[in-house]
Amino acid sequence: MRRRALTYAVTLAALAAFGVLPQAGEAKEKVKVGFIGPLSGGTSSNGLGGRNSADLAVQLRNADANAKYEYELVVLDDECKPDKGVQAATKIASDKDVIAAATHYCSAVAIATVDVYNRFGLPVIVWGAVLPDITYGNDYKEVHRVNGTMINQNETAAKFMTGLGYKNWAVIHDTTDYGKGHNKYFSQYVTENGGKILGTFGVTSDQQDFTAELTKIKSLEPEVIYFGGLTPIGVRVRAQMEKLGVDALFEGTSGIVSDTFIEGTGDLAEGIVAFREGAPTETLPGGQFFMEQYEKQGYAEPSEAYGPFAFTAMNLILDTIEAVGPDRKEVRNALNATQGHDSIVGEVSFDDHGQNSVAVITKYVIQDGKWTVWEDSEYAAGTRKLKGM
Amino acid sequence: MDAGLLSQYVMNGLMLGMMYALVAVGFTLFFGVLDVINFSHGDVLMVGAFTGLATYIGLSELGVAWPVLQVGAVVLAATVCMALLGALIARYLVLPLKSAPALNTLLITLMLGTVLRESIRLFYPEGANPKPFPALLPTDAYRIGNFNLRVDNLLMLLAGLLVIVGVHLVINRTKLGLAIRAVAQDEETAKTMGINFTLIVLVTFAIGSALAAFAGIMNGLYYNEINFGTGLLLGVIGFSSAIIGGLGNIYGAILGGFIFATLQTLGAVALPFASAYKDVFAFGVVILIMAWRPTGLIGEKVSERV
Numbered sequence: 001m002r003r004r005a006l007t008y009a010v011t012l013a014a015l016a017a018f019g020v021l022p023q024a025g026e027a028k029e030k031v032k033v034g035f036i037g038p039l040s041g042g043t044s045s046n047g048l049g050g051r052n053s054a055d056l057a058v059q060l061r062n063a064d065a066n067a068k069y070e071y072e073l074v075v076l077d078d079e080c081k082p083d084k085g086v087q088a089a090t091k092i093a094s095d096k097d098v099i100a101a102a103t104h105y106c107s108a109v110a111i112a113t114v115d116v117y118n119r120f121g122l123p124v125i126v127w128g129a130v131l132p133d134i135t136y137g138n139d140y141k142e143v144h145r146v147n148g149t150m151i152n153q154n155e156t157a158a159k160f161m162t163g164l165g166y167k168n169w170a171v172i173h174d175t176t177d178y179g180k181g182h183n184k185y186f187s188q189y190v191t192e193n194g195g196k197i198l199g200t201f202g203v204t205s206d207q208q209d210f211t212a213e214l215t216k217i218k219s220l221e222p223e224v225i226y227f228g229g230l231t232p233i234g235v236r237v238r239a240q241m242e243k244l245g246v247d248a249l250f251e252g253t254s255g256i257v258s259d260t261f262i263e264g265t266g267d268l269a270e271g272i273v274a275f276r277e278g279a280p281t282e283t284l285p286g287g288q289f290f291m292e293q294y295e296k297q298g299y300a301e302p303s304e305a306y307g308p309f310a311f312t313a314m315n316l317i318l319d320t321i322e323a324v325g326p327d328r329k330e331v332r333n334a335l336n337a338t339q340g341h342d343s344i345v346g347e348v349s350f351d352d353h354g355q356n357s358v359a360v361i362t363k364y365v366i367q368d369g370k371w372t373v374w375e376d377s378e379y380a381a382g383t384r385k386l387k388g389m
Numbered sequence: 390m391d392a393g394l395l396s397q398y399v400m401n402g403l404m405l406g407m408m409y410a411l412v413a414v415g416f417t418l419f420f421g422v423l424d425v426i427n428f429s430h431g432d433v434l435m436v437g438a439f440t441g442l443a444t445y446i447g448l449s450e451l452g453v454a455w456p457v458l459q460v461g462a463v464v465l466a467a468t469v470c471m472a473l474l475g476a477l478i479a480r481y482l483v484l485p486l487k488s489a490p491a492l493n494t495l496l497i498t499l500m501l502g503t504v505l506r507e508s509i510r511l512f513y514p515e516g517a518n519p520k521p522f523p524a525l526l527p528t529d530a531y532r533i534g535n536f537n538l539r540v541d542n543l544l545m546l547l548a549g550l551l552v553i554v555g556v557h558l559v560i561n562r563t564k565l566g567l568a569i570r571a572v573a574q575d576e577e578t579a580k581t582m583g584i585n586f587t588l589i590v591l592v593t594f595a596i597g598s599a600l601a602a603f604a605g606i607m608n609g610l611y612y613n614e615i616n617f618g619t620g621l622l623l624g625v626i627g628f629s630s631a632i633i634g635g636l637g638n639i640y641g642a643i644l645g646g647f648i649f650a651t652l653q654t655l656g657a658v659a660l661p662f663a664s665a666y667k668d669v670f671a672f673g674v675v676i677l678i679m680a681w682r683p684t685g686l687i688g689e690k691v692s693e694r695v
Binding site: 040041042044079175201202203204206208209211212213215216218219232235236239240243244245263264 | 539622668
């Protein structure tokens with residue numbers, strides 16, 4: 001008899017400890033939300049910055065006494081590889097407790113996973129990938145995106161560069177959907193604006209040796225090498241340009257806007273230009289607030305270029321869950337109806353493909369080891385000159 | 390095409406070819422003495438490069454900044470460690486399976502390669518990220534027209550050449566080489582002549598793996614970057630080079646390495662379509678060569694189908 005009483009007591013204690021039994025006071029219902037990004041590999045600095053930013057949104061919400069739920073962030077690594085991304089997406093989407101997720105920095109991964117989210121009915125907001133087809137290539141109601149697409153980015157890039165007086169380009173792009181997209185839109189806009197593409201070179205996204213391509217480019221004598229790809233091979237291309245004595249300006253895309261790129265290229269980074277959709281963090285409507293809070297949490301890694309978007313995506317998810325409750329369908333429908341939602345990157349409105357319109361494109365140049373907004377740089381002021389100018 | 394550009398292509402090709410040849414020689418040595426394919430060879434190369442990098446970081450911590458000493462220590466540490474690793478692989482994975490079907494050896498080395506690769510990825514600090522490799526050689530460059538001649542490339546080519554000549558001398562001019570050749574030709578007879586078979590196999594694996602480590606360091610110095618996946622493609626290319634040259638023949642392996650590099654360079658330069666297909670082109674030609682000369686260009690008399 002005593003033994004049974006003891007068992008009963010122990011069971012009760014265990015149940016209480018794991019929070020199964022109702023406790024005194026008002027314990028909030030727990031809700032899981034997800035984050036997927038590249039946490040390892042060559043683009044991991046962007047992934048970790050995004051992870052921290054999403055985590056910041058969750059931390060701030062949990063600290064808010066008015067929040068209806070207590071949120072738990074489930075974080076998975078997609079390694080910037082489509083196969084790993086699909087695994088991670090399937091894992092997170094098949095967990096019925098996860099209500100919504102902020103997903104993917106790499107376009108090749110994001111485009112591979114949209115079917116998974118649609119099949120499992122998990123509403124997601126893409127926080128970094130820029131390939132247009134992720135939202136526009138399908139009619140999936142589950143897929144949204146807070147950052148802009150590569151179309152606007154390349155239009156601005158082409159206009160800006162031809163405006164500076166550059167005429168001839170050679171293009172190196174990776175042969176994933178991401179690199180091909182950049183090549184397509186940039187080539188289109190640069191030709192429209194009177195520029196000329198002397199040669200286009202598709203390379204694999206893990207290629208090590210670019211000497212053959214670069215030697216050929218050297219013989220074409222372009223003024224600018226346009227690189228449509230991500231940081232890891234961008235670093236290699238820049239380093240090998242130097243070794244072969246290729247004397248052209250290196251122009252990148254949003255895919256190289258990260259501190260890792262500057263670390264990897266070292267002294268060779270100076271005077272490299274790149275473009276990214278969205279205003280720089282410090283000039284965003286809520287940029288100051290975001291940076292202060294980020295600082296306060298003491299994360300080991302910087303938030304990087306897409307951190308504010310990851311924060312916005314997660315915050316929007318949390319706002320929506322607060323409004324309609326932890327139900328995937330309800331959250332999906334509410335997200336689709338998002339119009340003029342106030343956020344740190346400005347107002348978020350989704351069109352019928354779940355795409356937010358981000359009108360501002362920021363032009364960057366690397367000056368003294370920092371991504372500097374073009375207008376604030378010594379290059380724009382004329383005290384320094386871009387290569388070939 | 391002007392002479393400067395042509396020289397540049399030749400230089401690029403020579404650098405690649407030298408690395409491929411060093412890897413291919415390892416494959417061919419292993420096959421020579423034991424008739425086995427060691428598919429962990431490429432990953433041994435990668436581990437060698439990481440050993441070199443770790444040595445460099447260790448030296449920097451100790452405050453050693455003299456480049457000659459740094460290069461020497463990096464190469465020495467990598468080759469010695471990988472020689473040991475190679476001997477261990479032979480002793481505990483390959484030799485015990487000697488009487489098992491050749492497929493088992495193939496499989497076990499393939500597995501080992503994955504284990505090595507994943508170990509670096511998981512256990513080396515932030516091993517999943519590409520690691521910058523220091524430029525330890527002088528980086529001066531001379532511009533001759535369109536040709537950018539770099540001193541470090543020249544030094545590496547020279548070092549690679551010396552290593553290959555060294556291997557040639559060891560195989561052909563020493564008692565050890567005689568023993569290796571004897572074992573390769575006929576194991577039983579070699580044993581009855583008093584040759585310590587196990588020792589010769591271990592030494593051969595040590596030599597082959599040290600060559601891979603050397604190629605790994607070269608790879609790091611050439612690209613100034615290494616990552617945990619470096620060995621994967623280099624292993625496949627090295628193996629293909631050994632095959633087209635004629636597996637079991639050292640000169641064939643060297644020739645194969647340079648042929649493969651030439652094909653890759655040609656694929657990127659001379660073909661009208663996108664350079665993304667250069668590997669497709671190179672491996673395609675390898676298939677054709679194999680169909681034409683199944684035993685390789687400088688093949689042994691007996692064909693061994695893999």
